[in-house]
Amino acid sequence: MDLDISTQAKLPTRFGDFVIQSFLQKSPQKENVPQAHFANQPKEHLVVLSENIAKILAQNLQNFEQNPKQDFANKDFCVQDFSKQDFKKVDSSQKDFGITDSPNVCQKTFSDFVPLLRVHSECLTGDVFGSQKCDCGGELALAMQKIAQSDKEGRGGLLIYLRQEGRGIGLFNKVNAYALQDKGYDTVEANIALGFSSDDRDYAIVGGILEYYGIGEVELLTNNPKKIEAISRFVRVKRSEIIIEANKHNQKYLATKKAKLGHLL
Numbered sequence: 001m002d003l004d005i006s007t008q009a010k011l012p013t014r015f016g017d018f019v020i021q022s023f024l025q026k027s028p029q030k031e032n033v034p035q036a037h038f039a040n041q042p043k044e045h046l047v048v049l050s051e052n053i054a055k056i057l058a059q060n061l062q063n064f065e066q067n068p069k070q071d072f073a074n075k076d077f078c079v080q081d082f083s084k085q086d087f088k089k090v091d092s093s094q095k096d097f098g099i100t101d102s103p104n105v106c107q108k109t110f111s112d113f114v115p116l117l118r119v120h121s122e123c124l125t126g127d128v129f130g131s132q133k134c135d136c137g138g139e140l141a142l143a144m145q146k147i148a149q150s151d152k153e154g155r156g157g158l159l160i161y162l163r164q165e166g167r168g169i170g171l172f173n174k175v176n177a178y179a180l181q182d183k184g185y186d187t188v189e190a191n192i193a194l195g196f197s198s199d200d201r202d203y204a205i206v207g208g209i210l211e212y213y214g215i216g217e218v219e220l221l222t223n224n225p226k227k228i229e230a231i232s233r234f235v236r237v238k239r240s241e242i243i244i245e246a247n248k249h250n251q252k253y254l255a256t257k258k259a260k261l262g263h264l265l
């Protein structure tokens with residue numbers, strides 16, 4: 001996976017103080033898809049870390065920089081499943097970051113607790129404009145609250161914000177899908193009518209990001225079984241539900257998510 005990683009910056013929010021870092025994903029050209037298509041555009045993702053987690057990661061980097069050659073693999077503080085992964089330096093100029101399984105370096109990070117994780121796919125209409133057609137904005141706010149609260153309690157977590165608008169079809173197609181929904185299609189039927197699958201999201205980058213931070217186990221805030229399955233390929237996952245109240249506009253959407261996409265609502 002071809003990733004560029006920014007340096008970190010502070011982000012005070014109405015939920016609490018966070019640290020942010022951006023990952024630039026250069027998509028490989030997909031076959032049979034025009035180059036200008038959303039799927040082939042580079043994507044800028046955002047990771048929002050609670051202060052406690054950011055501090056642990058910084059300490060971890062420092063330990064690694066002081067002892068880059070040390071073999072920690074058999075030390076009892078190592079977390080077993082990711083004890084042999086490489087830990088890479090945060091550097092905005094870093095190129096070609098990929099999932100590796102080579103060096104014998106244990107990054108002690110989260111052996112004392114499991115961080116909360118929300119993997120949130122971009123929904124411009126819901127996250128920014130307060131759309132009530134879906135539950136994205138409410139889920140995003142609730143996840144930020146939960147992570148901030150958890151940080152106050154000495155734990156903390158991170159939110160990985162993936163720029164895959166409209167379950168991976170892009171904003172332009174999403175608006176066309178909404179127009180079909182105005183004519184009575186449900187969210188799945190509309191995507192399919194436009195030539196997409198019911199869910200085109202891709203979580204591969206989450207594996208790269210979690211590996212980069214040396215996180216081997218998470219408490220995942222989600223109702224989506226596909227997301228649990230996808231992220232379980234990279235780290236140990238314990239699921240925590242994230243439930244917001246339905247309104248008259250999104251009742252049908254939530255019912256479709258439950259019936260057709262298997263969401264645990």
Ligand SMILES: [Zn+2]
Pocket residue numbers: 123125126127134135136137
């Ligand atoms: Zn949404």
